[in-house]
Amino acid sequence: xxxxxxxxxxxxxxxxxxxxxxxxxxxxxxxxxxxxxxxxxxxxxxxxxxxxxxxxxxxxxxxxxxxxxxxxxxxxxxxxxxxxxxxxxxxxxxxxxxxxxxxxxxxxxxxxxxxxxxxxxxxxxxxxxxxxxxxxxxxxxxxxxxxxxxxxxxxxxxxxxxxxxxxxxxxxxxxxxxxxxxxxxxxxxxxxxxxxxxxxxxxxxxxxxxxxxxxxxxxxxxxxxxxxxxxxxxxxxxxxxxxxxxxxxxxxxxxxxxxxxxxxxxxxxxxxxxxxxxxxxxxxxxxxxxxxxxxxxxxxxxxxxxxxxxxxxxxxxxxxxxxxxxxxxxxxxxxxxxxxxxxxxxxxxxxxxxxxxxxxxxxxxxxxxxxxxxxxxxxxxxxxxxx
Ligand SMILES: Nc1nc2c(c(=O)[nH]1)N[C@H]1C(S)=C(S)[C@@H](COP(=O)(O)O)O[C@H]1N2
Ligand SMILES: [Mo]
Numbered sequence: 001x002x003x004x005x006x007x008x009x010x011x012x013x014x015x016x017x018x019x020x021x022x023x024x025x026x027x028x029x030x031x032x033x034x035x036x037x038x039x040x041x042x043x044x045x046x047x048x049x050x051x052x053x054x055x056x057x058x059x060x061x062x063x064x065x066x067x068x069x070x071x072x073x074x075x076x077x078x079x080x081x082x083x084x085x086x087x088x089x090x091x092x093x094x095x096x097x098x099x100x101x102x103x104x105x106x107x108x109x110x111x112x113x114x115x116x117x118x119x120x121x122x123x124x125x126x127x128x129x130x131x132x133x134x135x136x137x138x139x140x141x142x143x144x145x146x147x148x149x150x151x152x153x154x155x156x157x158x159x160x161x162x163x164x165x166x167x168x169x170x171x172x173x174x175x176x177x178x179x180x181x182x183x184x185x186x187x188x189x190x191x192x193x194x195x196x197x198x199x200x201x202x203x204x205x206x207x208x209x210x211x212x213x214x215x216x217x218x219x220x221x222x223x224x225x226x227x228x229x230x231x232x233x234x235x236x237x238x239x240x241x242x243x244x245x246x247x248x249x250x251x252x253x254x255x256x257x258x259x260x261x262x263x264x265x266x267x268x269x270x271x272x273x274x275x276x277x278x279x280x281x282x283x284x285x286x287x288x289x290x291x292x293x294x295x296x297x298x299x300x301x302x303x304x305x306x307x308x309x310x311x312x313x314x315x316x317x318x319x320x321x322x323x324x325x326x327x328x329x330x331x332x333x334x335x336x337x338x339x340x341x342x343x344x345x346x347x348x349x350x351x352x353x354x355x356x357x358x359x360x361x362x363x364x365x366x367x368x369x370x371x372x373x374x375x376x377x378x379x380x381x382x383x384x385x386x387x
Contacts, residue, residue, distance in 0.1 A: 031069030031322050033295050033332060038288035045344065045383040049133040056081060057125075058213065060136030063282040066297070069322050069332060070120070071139035073206050078213040079125050079137065081248070082172030082185055085233050089217045094201070098165075098239035101156030108203065108217050114146040117200055119223055122299045122330040126226035126253065126272045129380060130373025135280075138299075140330050143221045145202035149195045152239075157191060161239040164194035165246070166220050169233040174247055187231050188244035189222070198223045198328075201234070223328040226272050226375070228253050258369040275327075276377040277301040277359050279351035281308070284337070284384050292337040292386070294318075294347055299330035300377065301353035306333040309348040310340075318349070325354075340386045348381040 041064050051057050060077045078084075089108045096104045125137035152164070168185035175181070202221045203210055210216045215232025222229045228248060253272040258265055279298035286292050296318070298306045303323055307315035318333035333349075350359045360366045360378050367378035 031332075032067050033282075033321070033334070035067060035285065036287055039285040039293075040287075042284045042286060042292075042384045042386065044283075045385055046132075048135045051133055057127075057134065057137065060134070061138055063136060063280065066282045069140060069330075070206060071141060073141070073208060073211050073214075076139040076141060076205075076211075076214065077125070077137050079127075079227060080170065080213070080232075081252075082170045084213055085169045086212060087169055087217060087233055087235075092169075092217050092235060094218060094234065095236045096151065096155050096238075097236070099158040099161035099241060100152075100239055101158060102154070104151070104155050106151075111146055111201060111218065112203060115150070116144060117147055118142055118144045119198060119200060119221065119328075120324075121221060121223040121328045123221075123227050123230060124275060124278075124299065126228055126374040127376075129280075129376040129378075135380075137227070138297075138330075141205050142207070143200060143202045144204035144207075145200035145218070145221065147197060148199040148201055148220070149197055151201070152191075152195060157239055160241045162191050163188050163240040163242060163244050164191055165238045165240060165244045166231040166234055167236040167238070168215075168231050169235045176247075176251070183247060184236075185231065185233075185248065186244070186246045187229055187248050188240075188246065189229065191239070193222075196222070224274055226275050228272055253374055254372065255375050256371045257366070258371065260365075272374050275300040276375055277351055277353050277357055278377040279303075279306050279333070279349045279359055280380045281347045281349050281382045282332075284347065292340055293334055294337055295332065295334040296349050297330045297332055298349070298351035301327050301351075301355075301357065303331040303351055304354045304356070305352045306331070307350050307352070308335045309350070310337070311346050315350070342386050344383060344385050346381050346383055348379050350379045 058078050092108060094106045120142050122140040128134055128137035165186055165188040171182055171184045173182055200221045201218055203218050205214055218234050219232040220230055220234055249271050254269050255272055257268045259268050277300045279296060281294060281296040284292060284294050294308055302325055306318040308318050309315050316335060318335040321332040323331040352358050362378045
């Protein structure tokens with residue numbers, strides 16, 4: 001939403017200015033919450049429960065310990081639906097086939113010899129906040145690789161090629177209509193979405209070779225998309241003349257919403273795709289000399305502002321930090337909390353994007369009438385006790 005008195009052009013200029021400034025004055029790793037020595041974290045009363053699928057979801061972000069805008073690799077969550085294949089770079093190649101004039105195979109060295117591009121992107125699992133144990137399926141990293149678009153262009157996608165399928169090395173057993181199958185993990189995008197210049201074939205994460213749980217040696221990074229689209233252990237790209245309806249496109253990672261249309265209930269099923277506007281309280285601290293502070297993050301769209309509500313009271317504007325004015329990296333925020341009464345308190349945050357969209361409340365029909373757990377971007381409430 002535009003500030004009063006600011007033209008579109010001024011806003012754009014401000015955006016460019018802020019982007020330049022932040023690159024200049026905060027080299028990624030140095031960015032952090034401004035915590036003072038002696039700050040004490042008040043533990044959340046609603047701690048996430050045990051992960052019921054410890055083979056699938058690992059290393060979730062501990063919000064209370066979050067202190068770096070870029071998530072160190074060893075603190076980055078990971079999700080694997082089938083297995084975590086250990087791939088040796090020497091035994092790996094990326095195959096590009098299907099409706100292309102020049103099918104290609106790339107070794108890791110060949111990919112690394114191509115133009116290198118870095119991007120900072122906050123990756124969130126679309127299942128995050130879909131369960132009480134799942135609150136930390138998010139992290140922010142600097143990813144380095146080579147643009148996908150040039151590779152597709154050089155291969156020459158044929159006129160009837162409309163869909164790009166990305167396959168992982170990992171595979172597993174699934175049963176559909178009583179048919180048992182062993183399939184590789186796969187996700188697809190329309191050719192137009194795949195050609196987005198921001199998409200990278202990534203071989204580095206925060207300056208290190210891509211860690212094995214995060215897809216070594218190469219993964220797709222599609223900034224602005226939920227985690228599921230960012231295929232790890234990538235070893236095959238195939239161009240199809242039709243939409244792809246694989247397991248993780250058309251059966252799992254399908255959001256089911258009950259909607260209303262002219263008084264009729266219409267059930268909508270959509271494949272999980274682009275990230276959604278969201279925020280979360282990260283932690284509450286108490287400093288040595290008294291004052292309390294609430295800190296958190298907001299992501300999924302260009303963040304215009306974040307507001308915080310305590311015990312259902314008035315929404316108070318938080319102060320934004322590290323707001324890169326883009327849709328693909330998280331913004332940190334904080335709010336001073338003066339003289340909270342002793343006892344338990346509810347803390348809720350909501351983000352507002354540059355177009356004025358507000359992160360939905362939990363009782364908003366958009367969330368309340370969603371029957372699957374993916375894309376749970378409703379407002380998050382956490383609970384603390386003040387002594
Ligand atoms: N090959 C492959 N890629 C995958 C997955 C997978 O199971 N196999 N999981 C996806 C999901 S659901 C998420 S949330 C992200 C998580 O990325 P990370 O493990 O690097 O955090 O990877 C995606 N890419
Ligand atoms: Mo995910």
